[in-house]
Amino acid sequence: MKPDKQPHPDPSEREEAARVNRRDFLSSAVAAGVAAAGAGAAANASARQAAGDAQEPGAMPPTAAQEAMESEIPDGYTAGQAREYFVRNPGSDFMLDVIRQLGLEYIATNPGSSFRGLQESIVNYGGNQAPELLTCVHEEQAAAMAHGYYKVGGKPMGVLCHGTVGLQHASMAVYNAWCDRAPMMLLAGNHLEATDRRAGVEWSHSAQDCVRVIRDYIKWDDMPLSLRHYAESMARGLKIAMTPPAGPVAVVLDGHLQEAEAGDRDLGPVAVTLNRPPTGDEAAVAEAARWLLEAESPVIVADLMARDQVGVERLVALAEALQAPVVNQFGRMNFPNTHHLSQGAAAVAQADVVLGLELFDVWGVINTVRDRVHRDSVRKARPDARVISIGSNDLFTKSNYQNFQRFYPSDLSIAGDAQATLPLLTDAALSGMTPARRASNAAREARWREVHSLARGQALDDARYGWNAVPVSTARLYAELWQVVKDRDWALVSDDGAQSRWARRLWPIERHYQYIGRSGGAGLGYGAPAAVGAALAHRPEGRFALNVQKDGDMMYTPGAFWTAAYHGIPLLTVTHNNQGYHQEYMHLQRMAARRQRGIESSWRVGNELRNPDIDLAGIARATGVWAEGPILDPADLGPALARAAEVVDGGEPAFVDVRCQPR
Amino acid sequence: MSARSRIYRALGLAVPALLLWTLGCAVAWPGEPGDEVREGDEVREGGSLYISQQCWQCHGYEGQGGVAGVRIARTALPYEAFARLVRFTNLMPAYSPKVLSDEQLRQIYDYVRSIPEPPPLEEIPELDFD
Ligand SMILES: Cc1ncc(C[n+]2csc(CCOP(=O)(O)OP(=O)(O)O)c2C)c(N)n1
Ligand SMILES: [Mg+2]
Numbered sequence: 003m004k005p006d007k008q009p010h011p012d013p014s015e016r017e018e019a020a021r022v023n024r025r026d027f028l029s030s031a032v033a034a035g036v037a038a039a040g041a042g043a044a045a046n047a048s049a050r051q052a053a054g055d056a057q058e059p060g061a062m063p064p065t066a067a068q069e070a071m072e073s074e075i076p077d078g079y080t081a082g083q084a085r086e087y088f089v090r091n092p093g094s095d096f097m098l099d100v101i102r103q104l105g106l107e108y109i110a111t112n113p114g115s116s117f118r119g120l121q122e123s124i125v126n127y128g129g130n131q132a133p134e135l136l137t138c139v140h141e142e143q144a145a146a147m148a149h150g151y152y153k154v155g156g157k158p159m160g161v162l163c164h165g166t167v168g169l170q171h172a173s174m175a176v177y178n179a180w181c182d183r184a185p186m187m188l189l190a191g192n193h194l195e196a197t198d199r200r201a202g203v204e205w206s207h208s209a210q211d212c213v214r215v216i217r218d219y220i221k222w223d224d225m226p227l228s229l230r231h232y233a234e235s236m237a238r239g240l241k242i243a244m245t246p247p248a249g250p251v252a253v254v255l256d257g258h259l260q261e262a263e264a265g266d267r268d269l270g271p272v273a274v275t276l277n278r279p280p281t282g283d284e285a286a287v288a289e290a291a292r293w294l295l296e297a298e299s300p301v302i303v304a305d306l307m308a309r310d311q312v313g314v315e316r317l318v319a320l321a322e323a324l325q326a327p328v329v330n331q332f333g334r335m336n337f338p339n340t341h342h343l344s345q346g347a348a349a350v351a352q353a354d355v356v357l358g359l360e361l362f363d364v365w366g367v368i369n370t371v372r373d374r375v376h377r378d379s380v381r382k383a384r385p386d387a388r389v390i391s392i393g394s395n396d397l398f399t400k401s402n403y404q405n406f407q408r409f410y411p412s413d414l415s416i417a418g419d420a421q422a423t424l425p426l427l428t429d430a431a432l433s434g435m436t437p438a439r440r441a442s443n444a445a446r447e448a449r450w451r452e453v454h455s456l457a458r459g460q461a462l463d464d465a466r467y468g469w470n471a472v473p474v475s476t477a478r479l480y481a482e483l484w485q486v487v488k489d490r491d492w493a494l495v496s497d498d499g500a501q502s503r504w505a506r507r508l509w510p511i512e513r514h515y516q517y518i519g520r521s522g523g524a525g526l527g528y529g530a531p532a533a534v535g536a537a538l539a540h541r542p543e544g545r546f547a548l549n550v551q552k553d554g555d556m557m558y559t560p561g562a563f564w565t566a567a568y569h570g571i572p573l574l575t576v577t578h579n580n581q582g583y584h585q586e587y588m589h590l591q592r593m594a595a596r597r598q599r600g601i602e603s604s605w606r607v608g609n610e611l612r613n614p615d616i617d618l619a620g621i622a623r624a625t626g627v628w629a630e631g632p633i634l635d636p637a638d639l640g641p642a643l644a645r646a647a648e649v650v651d652g653g654e655p656a657f658v659d660v661r662c663q664p665r
Numbered sequence: 666m667s668a669r670s671r672i673y674r675a676l677g678l679a680v681p682a683l684l685l686w687t688l689g690c691a692v693a694w695p696g697e698p699g700d701e702v703r704e705g706d707e708v709r710e711g712g713s714l715y716i717s718q719q720c721w722q723c724h725g726y727e728g729q730g731g732v733a734g735v736r737i738a739r740t741a742l743p744y745e746a747f748a749r750l751v752r753f754t755n756l757m758p759a760y761s762p763k764v765l766s767d768e769q770l771r772q773i774y775d776y777v778r779s780i781p782e783p784p785p786l787e788e789i790p791e792l793d794f795d
């Protein structure tokens with residue numbers, strides 16, 4: 003039973019409300035459109051009439067009044083203009099057809115007049131189904147939702163926004179997606195033809211080159227000037243977005259193209275065949291296999307690698323063939339942490355061959371930089387360790403933003419998609435394996451089993467410390483959350499990096515969908531909307547989506563919870579509320595210590611989210627989400643989580659604010 | 666020997682080179698158990714310093730440690746090694762005597778040594794993953 007803390011809008015009420023809103027929108031849209039045409043009083047009267055008639059859905063047969071209007075010539079119109087007074091077949095209907103043919107199921111949007119044509123096509127012509135509009139209260143949230151959605155579903159979402167102010171808002175979330183290789187189709191409304199713009203805001207909301215603000219961190223964009231051009235650019239954009247390394251693309255939707263009559267021309271269908279991911283060069287893969295077989299202690303490091311469970315299984319196959327440990331950097335869920343070959347980063351220090359798979363930072367696996375005034379670097383790996391890297395990074399990159407990390411000259415570098423290349427590598431390793439090498443696997447297995455089991459014991463032992471601490475320890479938070487998820491088909495749709503990686507250390511994570519990875523660009527405001535997007539992708543599978551939400555991050559984009567409530571997206575959000583920008587406390591502390599000034603009295607400045615304390619549960623509640631908290635005493639946590647989980651089981655989002663230890 | 670040092674040993678990394686490098690010194694770590702646990706005013710004073718000097722930011726209010734700082738509750742390090750880490754480490758913000766006197770550092774050490782033992786695993790059903 004759902005706890006009755008707060009009334010939830012009944013879904014039928016919500017639909018009714020949506021219907022009423024649609025009607026209202028239609029009335030005002032018709033009125034506004036006619037006023038913009040500069041028609042005289044008679045036309046306005048007709049428009050009001052039309053607005054009245056528009057109270058019924060557009061599919062109804064035309065009334066006599068409507069028919070009469072269609073044959074009349076309004077004041078101030080030529081016969082030719084009058085023919086275009088009503089639009090029979092607007093360009094944006096075709097635009098929608100294309101979106102459908104390309105298979106975009108959702109379009110996250112914050113409404114804007116630069117794409118009012120397409121919005122109307124989606125809701126009336128398309129019946130708001132496949133694609134369905136997701137109402138977002140900020141474009142940054144729309145883009146972050148698309149980011150989270152892709153990482154779970156493997157499918158891109160459309161993000162529809164004003165080409166100017168909308169893309170400006172969306173930009174940071176697009177950057178995160180770019181860094182995290184998450185494709186999305188950004189659809190940006192714009193009016194390029196100056197004489198076609200309405201006076202005032204339409205000028206402020208038009209640009210010569212509106213995509214420019216995000217071009218440094220998208221793969222491709224276009225500004226189509228005809229509908230056919232649009233169709234081909236959409237298909238091309240989707241193909242480019244999905245080709246490894248995947249990433250966002252943008253297509254500008256010209257306002258005039260959307261709103262004008264497309265006529266009866268056959269614009270043709272649009273089809274796209276996605277690229278098969280590129281595999282590494284066969285000879286190079288064979289060489290890599292030889293190196294791995296010759297190595298005394300090969301180690302595999304994987305980051306943005308597995309796209310799905312197939313990728314996980316392929317990596318298991320390679321690791322088992324070699325009995326080589328895998329260090330999962332968890333940019334994606336690459337390898338089951340319950341497997342004896344799942345090992346911590348310390349394993350790299352003893353490796354003689356390191357195989358990097360889709361590493362965000364190859365250099366950083368081998369070296370590190372000390373955080374001190376003199377930023378000298380040191381090699382973490384053995385001096386004689388050879389590095390093989392397989393990845394798609396070098397297949398596409400850009401120059402301005404420096405997310406590509408420090409250059410490392412790998413000893414063998416293979417350009418190609420790692421997930422696609424793995425079977426070739428495993429086959430090469432198996433066929434090149436000598437009996438002696440095979441025989442050595444037993445000893446390797448025994449060694450890694452021992453280390454794995456020691457690390458497991460260590461994690462459990464560490465988790466005891468601070469068990470009864472107030473506020474709640476992060477280990478306890480995850481241990482209590484495990485009680486909630488363990489008997490459900492769960493998926494963690496947040497990253498546990500700020501919570502001392504307790505999910506990775508404590509929970510058995512075996513399926514690709516159970517762990518979503520990180521934000522990519524570390525741009526805050528990612529957590530809540532990405533979690534909502536991910537939860538949406540989990541919804542058809544009936545999975546229990548869990549978002550552990552940092553407080554600072556939440557305050558950038560709390561409106562995402564409203565989107566979850568409005569669209570009935572089940573998601574349990576539990577805060578890691580340390581009442582501040584904790585990461586920045588630690589930086590301030592380092593600076594103050596280095597300068598020998600101390601921070602006893604200054605540590606709060608610029609960093610604390612206290613005095614007044616933020617009522618995070620209150621914020622969630624205000625967005626229509628069931629919420630409890632703040633919880634300080636760990637003893638209160640379990641029961642609160644159980645109540646919240648029931649709400650989520652009922653198909654709605656729920657929220658529990660937990661005051662926690664800093665890390 | 667702690668599980669952590671057994672992991673390093675199993676990896677063939679008796680004292681990981683990187684760790685020594687980050688410590689910036691040849692402190693043996695994990696080390697021998699420290700002095701006797703003290704009690705009383707010194708410890709209480711150490712507890713207040715632990716908070717006011719912001720040790721908790723990385724090590725947690727109960728010294729439990731985590732991704733930002735190692736566990737220091739009931740540290741096994743001898744005082745000299747502990748002090749060296751706080752003063753000269755490359756890992757944590759180095760506290761010089763100008764901001765933290767030797768006496769204060771000693772009090773903090775006494776405090777973290779005295780943090781009570783957490784409940785044993787058998788008494789925490791939430792940590793039973795089997
Ligand atoms: C958009 C943006 N602004 C500022 C930062 C700098 N920054 C990095 S971590 C951090 C603190 C985040 O606080 P919270 O999300 O509560 O996590 P905590 O560190 O407290 O666990 C800040 C402000 C950033 N990464 N992104
Ligand atoms: Mg915080």
